[in-house]
Amino acid sequence: MKVSLLSYTDQPEKKVAAAARLCYSPIGADKLLEDMDDGRTQEFLSKLISMGHLSPLEHISFTFAIEGVSRVLSHQMVRHRIASYSQKSQRYVSEQDFQYIVPPAIKENEQALVLYREQMSVIADAYAELAKIVAKEDARYILPSACETKFVATFNARSLLNFFQHRCCRRAQWEIRQLADEMLSQVRQVAPVIFQKAGAACVSQGVCYEGAMSCGRIKNVVTRG
Incomplete structure (x- = not known):
């Protein structure tokens, strides 16, 4: 932060x-x-x-x-x-390889952290594929609140x-x-x-x-x- x-x-x-x-x-x-x-x-x-x-x-x-x-x-x-x-727009700014926030409770739990990072990777790949076939403003719907x-x-x-x-x-x-x-x-x-x-x-x-x-x-x- x-x-x-x-x-x-x-x-x-x-x-x-x-x-x-x-x-x-x-x-x-x-x-x-x-x-x-x-x-x-x-x-x-x-x-x-x-x-x-x-x-x-x-x-x-x-x-x-x-x-x-x-x-x-x-x-x-x-x-x-x-x-x-005034906030960064996911409609116009690509979220390819997006960064995300990791809550302390997840960061301190090894099992939770592994699961969390795995799912973020899955979402990032899905966003990248969607962004190839639809506009960024629609692809962004798959992005997490952790962005x-x-x-x-x-x-x-x-x-x-x-x-x-x-x-x-x-x-x-x-x-x-x-x-x-x-x-x-x-x-x-x-x-x-x-x-x-x-x-x-x-x-x-x-x-x-x-x-x-x-x-x-x-x-x-x-x-x-």
């Missing part, structure tokens, strides 16, 4: 704080950024997040390039609808917080959890105040929504808190 933060809104935290300032102050738009030093910015952001007033976070965005992941992951990713995606894919995704900060809440959770599948953890690590470097407490609900909100399926981490989080 490779994750790169391609671009993000310049001075993201200051932009959010300025937008919030408009909500709570009579000043005009031309003065929004006046006196917005680091201390003032952090004050506004802390107030916003503690109040749950998150709409100003929608004014900043983060764009990631993601590769070396499966289509299982990308199918989960697009459920986060307040984001924009390696790559895409670009753009989120606003509020949508990212929601994404981290669901996908940093230990109940999330291993691959998308790994992706979410890496994305969170990278955005914290450029917007540390906004994403300081981001993560699974037990970490960000001190609550677990998983009920009987909870991993149990909430007990340790509450105890430490």
Whole structure:
């Protein structure tokens, strides 16, 4: 898996704080950024997040390039609808000798790994034969969800917080959890105040929504808190 933060809104935290300032102050738009030093910015952001007033976070965005992941992951990713995606097309790009992702549980089981690789080889041969007699857009139907894919995704900060809440959770599948953890690590470097407490609900909100399926981490989080 490779994750790169391609671009993000310049001075993201200051932009959010300025937008919030408009909500709570009579000043005009031309003065929004006046006196917005680091201390003032952090004050506004802390107030916003503690109040749950998150709409100003929608004014900043983060764009990631993601590769070396499966289509299982990308199918989960697009459920986060307040984001924009551009993905490698199997309709136009040949999957001859396609690469695929091996889940850890299969990689660690010799018998499972042999079976898995054998079947991937069978599928690859079948795809190659199909692609000779029908269009790639039809041959691709035989390809597995394990196929390696790559895409670009753009989120606003509020949508990212929601994404981290669901996908940093230990109940999330291993691959998308790994992706979410890496994305969170990278955005914290450029917007540390906004994403300081981001993560699974037990970490960000001190609550677990998983009920009987909870991993149990909430007990340790509450105890430490």
